[in-house]
Every structure is written in structure tokens, then in C-alpha cells.
Amino acid sequence: MTVRITLVCHGSTEALRRAVFPTDDDGLDEGGHRDTARAAPSFASPGRPEGVVLCGPARRCRETAEGLGLAAAVVDDRLRDRDHGRWAGRSLAEIQAEDPAGPAAWLTDPAAAPHGGESVLALVERVAAWLASRREPSGRVIAVTHPDVIRAALVHVLDAATTAFSAIDVEPLATVRLTTAGGRWRLRFPRPT
Template identity: 45%
Template structure:
């Protein structure tokens, strides 16, 4: 049986608008309004899960989804000491660390985790899915990237090649070992 996983990225927050590493902030007014306007645009799922972040749980609620679990495998990238700061800010403070982190998926942010670690745990979650019909997962953009890396069989270095705008949906269909990817577009107002 085929599984369908709809990966929905969160609506906008102040840190997302600043292109800062997530610092746990809530949806901004415009992001919450866009998510509420898109409520009902997704086919009724068999299950709803989220990343454990505030913005993903708030996006799910605004979309009218009753989110169940927040599996730890679906957490966003732990940016460690870079949390809440922009890439420009951390690059100015420690350009060598940023260059290593961007060039090598196995290099972790100081006090955080590596892109390879995110890709591994998201792949594990996807591979453990049992056919359950349509699953909607409201997840951090880096979780969508990691899922796309796994589904396409791309190397972890391809992680940065996937752009995930706010409040978009990417669909994976298939099963362990063979996934198809339907690249997403914005959720439309219902």
C-alpha cells in the first residue's frame, strides 16, 4: 500500500522574516492570517503530526488541523549557539565555522547538530512509516529539505539546494525505499 505524506512548512514568524535561525517565536499576524485563510485546503488526512516547534503547532491549528504527535525525528535543525541569529550575524562573528558548516553536512553548528544528523533522523521517520493513508506533517523547512534529500536519494550536500518557502506543501508518495516527490506550491485559500 502507498503512503502519502504532505509536508507543510510553517507560516511566517519574525525570525523567519529576518532569515534567522528559529528561536521559538510565534506566528506573526500576517502568517497566522494566511494559514487561517488556507484552512480546509488540504484533503482530510488519516493522521496529523508536527515538528515540536511553536510555529509548526500554531500553523497546524490555524489550518484547522488537529495535530497529534510531535515526533522528535521531525524537530527542526538544532542551531545551537546560533539560535535566533541571522546567518549574516554568525558569519561576521565566526566565518570559518559557518564556512565549514555550509560545506560539510557532517559539521554541526556550535552546540547544535549537523545537516547529516537531521537528514538521518528524518529518513528514519519516513522509513518507519506504515501505510496509513494520507499523513499531513506540518514541519520545519529543514525537515522538508531532509525528506526531499532522502526521497530523491540525493547526497546530504544537496540539502541546501531545496528552497522551502513558508506555508507550502510538498508531497511524498510511495513507501520505504521508493518515494516520489511532488514539489509544492503555496496553500491556497479554501
């Protein structure tokens, strides 16, 4: 059976605009709500095949799913954002002023977790395990999640080095489709509708 997963990045947040590490309590900002409402018709299209709708547990993911008309989304903890540990809610500049070696290690070593949270390597492994577990009867999944989770999925699907993680930009409400028939994953960037 072919599995089709559409990964949707949550809408914009104030933390993103201010360039601070997010917390789970961060919701969508005004622009995030507006853009999500504008994108909703493409997710609520009549005739769209039924499938499983999931979202990460953070407020911004739940608000995005609701704003897209995916209110029946089931929270899946494996779609949670990368754990930024003690850096959550703080800017990179603030952290660099306190601990210049920490951000340097975080930016260059995928196994490093100087913030006491989750490393890129651990995140990629978590997301790879989540992808491997997807065997829905309908074969279709929509998952509202975070930029880092989508980056990790792309690194895994492309079998790229984890150092490629930081070279991938994922904008708010970006979507990517992944398909597999049990073998290799394929990557698809859908046209906006």
C-alpha cells in the same frame, strides 16, 4: 499498502523575516497567521480521507497546524527543526563577525556542526528514519514541520548528495507529497486548491 505523506512547512515567522536562526519559542508572525487562515480551507475539505496528523514541537508548527484546522495534530519530536545550537536566535552576519570559519564550514560541509547542534548529515539521517517508520493503517499522514526537515526529506527521497540540501528553498506553507508502496519514494507537488 501505499503510504502518502504530505509535508507542510510552517507559516512565516519574524525570525524568518529578520533572517535569524530560529528558536523553538518563535511563533507565527502576523502574516503567518493570516496566510495560514487563508490556506485552511484546502486542509479542511469535506471528503478528505482521514489519516494521521502530526506536527513538530516548535510553537510555529503547532500554531500552523491549529490555523490550518488540524488542531488534533499530535506532536512528533522527530519532526523538530534542525538544532542550531548556540546560533539559535542570532543572525548569520552576527555569527560570521565572531567566527568566520564556523559559517563557512556549516555552508560547505554537510557533516559540520560548528554551532554545537545538528549537522545536515545527521538531520537527513533522522528524517530518513522517520520516513521509514511511517506505516499508518490509513496510509495517510499530514505533517506540519520546518523547511530544513522538508529539505532533508527531499534529499533522502531523491537520493541526492547532502550537498544539494542548501540548493532547496522551502517557502512558508509550501507542501510536498511523498508516496511509497514499500519500495522507492515518489515526489509530487500538488496543485493549490
